[in-house]
Amino acid sequence: xxxxxxxxxxxxxxxxxxxxxxxxxxxxxxxxxxxxxxxxxxxxxxxxxxxxxxxxxxxxxxxxxxxxxxxxxxxxxxxxxxxxxxxxxxxxxxxxxxxxxxxxxxxxxxxxxxxxxxxxxxxxxxxxxxxxxxxxxxxxxxxxxxxxxxxxxxxxxxxxxxxxxxxxxxxxxxxxxxxxxxxxxxxxxxxxxxxxxxxxxxxxxxxxxxxxxxxxxxxxxxxxxxxxxxxxxxxxxxxxxxxxxxxxxxxxxxxxxxxxxxxxxxxxxxxxxxxxxxxxxxxxxxxxxxxxxxxxxxxxxxxxxxxxxxxxxxxxxxxxxxxxxxxxxxxxxxxxxxxxxxxxxxxxxxxxxxxxxxxxxxxxxxxxxxxxxxxxxxxxxxxxxxxxxxxxxxxxxxxxxxxxxxxxxxxxxxxxxxxxxxxxxxxxxxxxxxxxxxxxxxxxxxxxxxxxxxxxxxxxxxxxxxxxxxxxxxxxxxxxxxxxxxxxxxxxxxxxxxxxxxxxxxxxx
Ligand code: AHR
Numbered sequence: 402x403x404x405x406x407x408x409x410x411x412x413x414x415x416x417x418x419x420x421x422x423x424x425x426x427x428x429x430x431x432x433x434x435x436x437x438x439x440x441x442x443x444x445x446x447x448x449x450x451x452x453x454x455x456x457x458x459x460x461x462x463x464x465x466x467x468x469x470x471x472x473x474x475x476x477x478x479x480x481x482x483x484x485x486x487x488x489x490x491x492x493x494x495x496x497x498x499x500x501x502x503x504x505x506x507x508x509x510x511x512x513x514x515x516x517x518x519x520x521x522x523x524x525x526x527x528x529x530x531x532x533x534x535x536x537x538x539x540x541x542x543x544x545x546x547x548x549x550x551x552x553x554x555x556x557x558x559x560x561x562x563x564x565x566x567x568x569x570x571x572x573x574x575x576x577x578x579x580x581x582x583x584x585x586x587x588x589x590x591x592x593x594x595x596x597x598x599x600x601x602x603x604x605x606x607x608x609x610x611x612x613x614x615x616x617x618x619x620x621x622x623x624x625x626x627x628x629x630x631x632x633x634x635x636x637x638x639x640x641x642x643x644x645x646x647x648x649x650x651x652x653x654x655x656x657x658x659x660x661x662x663x664x665x666x667x668x669x670x671x672x673x674x675x676x677x678x679x680x681x682x683x684x685x686x687x688x689x690x691x692x693x694x695x696x697x698x699x700x701x702x703x704x705x706x707x708x709x710x711x712x713x714x715x716x717x718x719x720x721x722x723x724x725x726x727x728x729x730x731x732x733x734x735x736x737x738x739x740x741x742x743x744x745x746x747x748x749x750x751x752x753x754x755x756x757x758x759x760x761x762x763x764x765x766x767x768x769x770x771x772x773x774x775x776x777x778x779x780x781x782x783x784x785x786x787x788x789x790x791x792x793x794x795x796x797x798x799x800x801x802x803x804x805x806x807x808x809x810x811x812x813x814x815x816x817x818x819x820x821x822x823x824x825x826x827x828x829x830x831x832x833x834x835x836x837x838x839x840x841x842x843x844x845x846x847x848x849x850x851x852x853x854x855x856x857x858x859x860x861x862x863x864x865x866x867x868x869x870x871x872x873x874x875x876x877x878x879x880x881x882x883x884x885x886x887x888x889x890x891x892x893x894x895x896x897x898x899x900x901x902x903x904x905x906x907x908x909x910x
Pocket of ligand 1: 427471473
């Protein structure tokens with residue numbers, strides 16, 4: 402199979418906001434307890450943080466980490482998680498039928514972020530609580546001193562403000578699974594008042610309002626537009642979430658699900674821009690894709706999980722080679738919308754649908770999906786170029802739900818993004834070959850660039866698409882190859898069947 406890409410420095414989609422490589426830690430399963438926080442672990446530091454996990458998180462280089470949920474946040478009293486540990490209550494977490502001992506809370510999370518080289522992205526509870534408690538948390542975190550809540554933070558050991566810049570106004574408030582779910586108007590009014598009060602407390606913050614939880618929601622679109630009617634001038638981003646799943650054993654359709662992600666992003670841009678037009682606003686709403694990943698492997702097991710336990714084994718998907726291809730293509734989809742998607746969070750970071758897994762008291766390792774996240778975050782920095790792509794396409798059902806069919810034609814066998822990193826003097830090609838049977842001869846014409854040499858061609862290609870990584874053996878990992886050549890301004894590379902690829906070319910600046 403053959404494919405061709407033409408790029409030119411004059412045609413750009415937009416600059417990449419590095420925050421599209423962010424992560425997410427929720428109080429759920431073993432994400433916090435036995436994930437990032439395990440005081441008895443041999444690698445634990447004085448704060449009880451696992452340093453083996455910290456190293457892996459730092460390797461992923463995630464600019465933001467969303468916290469504390471997710472569904473968890475909609476029943477959370479942030480006050481339970483601050484102050485002397487022995488006085489903190491154990492509560493029922495209704496979202497995940499678990500117990501929350503509150504041994505880790507806001508101040509611990511901020512300390513962990515500093516060590517993990519990531520910035521906090523905090524969510525407030527607009528489920529069981531409202532604007533007043535949201536304002537109070539901003540005051541606790543960001544106000545320097547001299548008020549009851551800022552002095553409480555100082556007494557709790559943080560003299561300097563936490564300076565949390567990005568805040569989510571609740572989580573998935575359109576879903577009946579959410580504690581304190583709301584109608585669009587109920588939510589929009591609460592979010593608008595919370596936004597005002599939070600900004601009055603700290604004018605430097607940025608706010609994310611909840612869009613639809615996923616495209617198959619019956620209120621899709623209507624919800625987003627109602628919420629924006631009330632909040633357009635008060636917030637900076639509308640949120641999107643999407644989880645990929647191969648529930649029908651349909652690999653071509655599964656690999657095409659990033660095409661569905663493209664549609665979801667483009668629909669959401671249309672919802673935003675229709676409100677912009679209606680309001681005659683000059684402001685363009687940006688998007689925060691603050692939950693995305695593959696999530697389905699653990700679904701059945703989770704239905705049997707015992708209730709009301711601490712750090713229950715929940716949502717522990719073990720990822721395979723096919724999942725790596727889907728996530729690699731999803732990152733490409735986010736990049737190709739760099740003009741509007743400014744934040745994206747891989748959901749989640751440790752143990753719970755995560756690139757990093759841990760054993761209690763034992764080892765930590767990289768799941769298959771670690772690799773596209775790592776390489777994309779490392780090398781896809783700069784400006785995303787527009788591509789003219791010539792590539793055969795196929796038709797498949799790209800639905801992630803068993804009860805729905807989303808028959809889609811025109812899915813290209815090649816998912817690709819080309820990035821111009823002028824700081825490093827590099828052109829970076831990211832590519833997924835969705836063809837399960839055949840390799841692909843890809844030609845990239847770099848018009849208007851002066852390529853000097855090939856830096857490296859990296860691939861992940863295990864013909865066994867069900868291969869997984871464990872603590873003992875890494876079956877799916879990157880390797881360099883020599884099937885790429887540079888001929889003046891043309892790059893030729895052979896992409897293995899069902900492979901993820903990164904090619905870096907040095908260019909003169
Ligand atoms: O990431 C797991 C869950 O998925 C989150 O708690 C929720 O927001 C979404 O439904």
